[in-house]
Amino acid sequence: MERIYLDHAATSPMHPKVIERMSETMGTLFGNPSSIHSFGREARRQLDEARQTIASSIGAKANEIIFTSGGTEADNMAILGAVEASSDKGRHIITSSIEHHAVLHACMRLEKLGFDVTYLPVDEEGRVSVTDVEKALRDDTILVTIMYANNEVGTIQPIEEIGRLLAGHQALFHTDAVQAFGLLKLDVNTAGVDMLSVSAHKLNGPKGIGFLFAKEGIKLAPRSFGGEQERKRRAGTENLVSIEGFREAVMVNRENLEEKAEAYVRFKKMFMDILEEESVTFKLNGSLADSVPHIVNLSFPGTNVEAMLVNLDLAGIAASSGSACTAGSIEPSHVLVAMFGKDSERIVNSIRFSFGLGTTEEMVEKAARETALIVKRLRG
Numbered sequence: 001m002e003r004i005y006l007d008h009a010a011t012s013p014m015h016p017k018v019i020e021r022m023s024e025t026m027g028t029l030f031g032n033p034s035s036i037h038s039f040g041r042e043a044r045r046q047l048d049e050a051r052q053t054i055a056s057s058i059g060a061k062a063n064e065i066i067f068t069s070g071g072t073e074a075d076n077m078a079i080l081g082a083v084e085a086s087s088d089k090g091r092h093i094i095t096s097s098i099e100h101h102a103v104l105h106a107c108m109r110l111e112k113l114g115f116d117v118t119y120l121p122v123d124e125e126g127r128v129s130v131t132d133v134e135k136a137l138r139d140d141t142i143l144v145t146i147m148y149a150n151n152e153v154g155t156i157q158p159i160e161e162i163g164r165l166l167a168g169h170q171a172l173f174h175t176d177a178v179q180a181f182g183l184l185k186l187d188v189n190t191a192g193v194d195m196l197s198v199s200a201h202k203l204n205g206p207k208g209i210g211f212l213f214a215k216e217g218i219k220l221a222p223r224s225f226g227g228e229q230e231r232k233r234r235a236g237t238e239n240l241v242s243i244e245g246f247r248e249a250v251m252v253n254r255e256n257l258e259e260k261a262e263a264y265v266r267f268k269k270m271f272m273d274i275l276e277e278e279s280v281t282f283k284l285n286g287s288l289a290d291s292v293p294h295i296v297n298l299s300f301p302g303t304n305v306e307a308m309l310v311n312l313d314l315a316g317i318a319a320s321s322g323s324a325c326t327a328g329s330i331e332p333s334h335v336l337v338a339m340f341g342k343d344s345e346r347i348v349n350s351i352r353f354s355f356g357l358g359t360t361e362e363m364v365e366k367a368a369r370e371t372a373l374i375v376k377r378l379r380g
């Protein structure tokens, strides 16, 4: 049976060029970038070049990039690190109720430590209002952390407007751009952010590597202690093989971002058109106009998410509930709860499909037709 992977927002396959680059690096570049001999210097040169390439992909400087083990660590580092370093200026943090758990749980940790966190609501399309941010802002706000694009429904947040709002305020502005990087053109200067998190495995790079952009001059308390790597912000020998893979993924992406984005928007429309053609009723969760190209989250009234996912899997189609799956059971999505309320039936009947490397029109068509069959079967 042909299997169709439509869960690229969860993770994506590595690009062949990434695998090639990583294999080469593994075979040849084993020196420690901190060593002063030629092996170390070679490794350092590669590391510096990778940092430069990655930094320029978001309009940043090389010294503003801190490599991390992925999006989670970058989010934790931004939130916990920035708050610890500026706790003398205030104890208030603003975030949204639809953030990834890497942000939400870090904020909850801060609440336990005595900080005051405001969780902003979102509208029915999953968007934070700039006016709400403005109203929540206090003199003692030290951090605002709002994601660039949501991982479950894909909605893009008004980051530039929030950036402008915060320009004259002491609060640092962090954005989790894990789902946006690689699909939207990002520039930290136009976005007006102080910190931005990215993860390589969402754009056909390896898992376990990411970065935090932290604007020059931002104070961050370190989360790990030891050597002086990453300008004393993250101790530990650099993961050069993965960083090289990440660099390659960024380079490939730079060449095909627009083409990819156009194709995924087409796939999204095609998927929904086929469902309509098959007379399957559904509702779109999120916004069609203001969302990342690769994510489409649909609610199928009269079905159930677990039954849908099992049936899709049996048909060879990998999709997702978009929310946390702990030990095989699906927890209600906090994102859909924030968008529609805890009693909405959308919470129990919504599926996220996400496109990426290797997705073809034929796959999208087959997946849409299979989805239609399953929905009809489940509705009896």
Ligand code: PLP
Binding pocket: 009, 010, 069, 070, 071, 072, 073, 075, 100, 102, 147, 149, 150, 151, 176, 178, 179, 199, 200, 201, 208, 210
């Ligand atoms: N933030 C968002 C929006 C994500 O989608 C993810 C991954 O699903 C993460 C953070 C965590 O990234 P990582 O898996 O690299 O730790």
